[in-house]
Amino acid sequence: MRAVVMRAFGAADVLAVEDVQAPDPGPGEALVRVGAVAVSRTRDVATRSGRHPFSKQVKELPHVLGGDFAGVVERVGPGVDEGLAGRRVVASCSATCGECAACRSGREPECPDLEMLGIHRWGSYAELVAVPMQSVHELPEDMGMAEAAALGSTGPIAGAQLALAGLAPGAWVLITGATGALGSTLTALATEQGARAIALSRRPEAVAGSPAATLDAAEEDLAGVLMELTGGAGVAAAIDNVCSADVFARYLPALAIGGRVVISGTIGMEVLPVPAGPFYLRGQSLLGLRTATPRDHEAFWAQVRAGFRLPADALRTLPIEAAAEAHAGIESGAAAGHAVLEIAP
Numbered sequence: 055m056r057a058v059v060m061r062a063f064g065a066a067d068v069l070a071v072e073d074v075q076a077p078d079p080g081p082g083e084a085l086v087r088v089g090a091v092a093v094s095r096t097r098d099v100a101t102r103s104g105r106h107p108f109s110k111q112v113k114e115l116p117h118v119l120g121g122d123f124a125g126v127v128e129r130v131g132p133g134v135d136e137g138l139a140g141r142r143v144v145a146s147c148s149a150t151c152g153e154c155a156a157c158r159s160g161r162e163p164e165c166p167d168l169e170m171l172g173i174h175r176w177g178s179y180a181e182l183v184a185v186p187m188q189s190v191h192e193l194p195e196d197m198g199m200a201e202a203a204a205l206g207s208t209g210p211i212a213g214a215q216l217a218l219a220g221l222a223p224g225a226w227v228l229i230t231g232a233t234g235a236l237g238s239t240l241t242a243l244a245t246e247q248g249a250r251a252i253a254l255s256r257r258p259e260a261v262a263g264s265p266a267a268t269l270d271a272a273e274e275d276l277a278g279v280l281m282e283l284t285g286g287a288g289v290a291a292a293i294d295n296v297c298s299a300d301v302f303a304r305y306l307p308a309l310a311i312g313g314r315v316v317i318s319g320t321i322g323m324e325v326l327p328v329p330a331g332p333f334y335l336r337g338q339s340l341l342g343l344r345t346a347t348p349r350d351h352e353a354f355w356a357q358v359r360a361g362f363r364l365p366a367d368a369l370r371t372l373p374i375e376a377a378a379e380a381h382a383g384i385e386s387g388a389a390a391g392h393a394v395l396e397i398a399p
């Protein structure tokens with residue numbers, strides 16, 4: 055089979071398409087013919103660089119990156135219903151043991167046996183990939199592979215962040231990094247759920263979909279603009295997966311009483327300037343969320359079945375040969391929205 059193989063850590067050009075041995079599905083696994091795979095900044099691009107904690111979890115080279123993807127079940131391993139062959143599916147990138155104390159109490163991301171596709175085992179930048187059945191969800195009939203892969207990699211965590219933000223209908227929510235993959239899904243999902251999304255970006259012209267407002271992250275008087283926009287109430291929540299200290303300091307004065315800042319990622323690992331006063335005097339919270347749980351996946355795909363779709367201008371597809379180009383675009387900040395590799399569309 056053809057796969058994007060990484061023979062060393064380093065710059066994007068370490069990725070090259072090669073012919074490699076196709077995997078066999080183990081017990082409880084399915085072998086899936088990959089239709090499309092999302093290119094992830096953290097899981098793929100950062101791992102490839104060799105400088106991220108995920109890089110150290112790749113046990114040996116050569117390696118194949120790639121997590122959340124959509125495809126068609128080719129065949130199944132021992133103990134799996136053979137009737138699943140031919141089914142269109144979307145697969146998530148992590149699997150857990152299901153038996154430890156963390157898994158049994160709904161804290162699956164803390165499972166010591168958490169296994170990530172494309173990190174701990176060969177991933178889905180390939181024509182065929184073997185995945186545990188617990189990672190597989192049925193793909194809605196009318197949804198294309200590329201959109202499904204993009205939503206699979208961002209929708210469940212976006213849904214979990216919005217739930218944690220606890221937004222009432224019509225509430226204002228600020229979304230940083232709104233041109234990124236997760237940011238564009240968050241903006242669309244918040245709007246779908248009835249919140250008023252304010253998309254914040256260094257490139258406001260590249261924001262996809264139709265948020266309630268779009269602001270330039272470089273705006274000096276960001277808090278002033280936000281207060282005016284919200285009629286003096288401030289934003290009920292900020293979902294900040296960029297965590298630039300400078301931007302945080304400029305939007306924080308516009309966080310409403312009882313407001314929440316929700317974080318599931320940082321780009322530069324910066325230290326945020328958190329003034330203690332407002333956080334207790336105004337009853338505000340700073341909340342971290344590591345990753346989506348299986349329940350978040352269920353809840354998100356239910357919203358998709360109920361009609362949620364990604365704005366078409368948030369999705370960019372590239373052929374498998376352009377994997378290095380997709381990585382370079384994300385690293386340079388030139389890319390906007392979701393980059394998805396189409397393998398067998």
Ligand SMILES: [Zn+2]
Nearest residue numbers: 151154157165
């Ligand atoms: Zn576990």
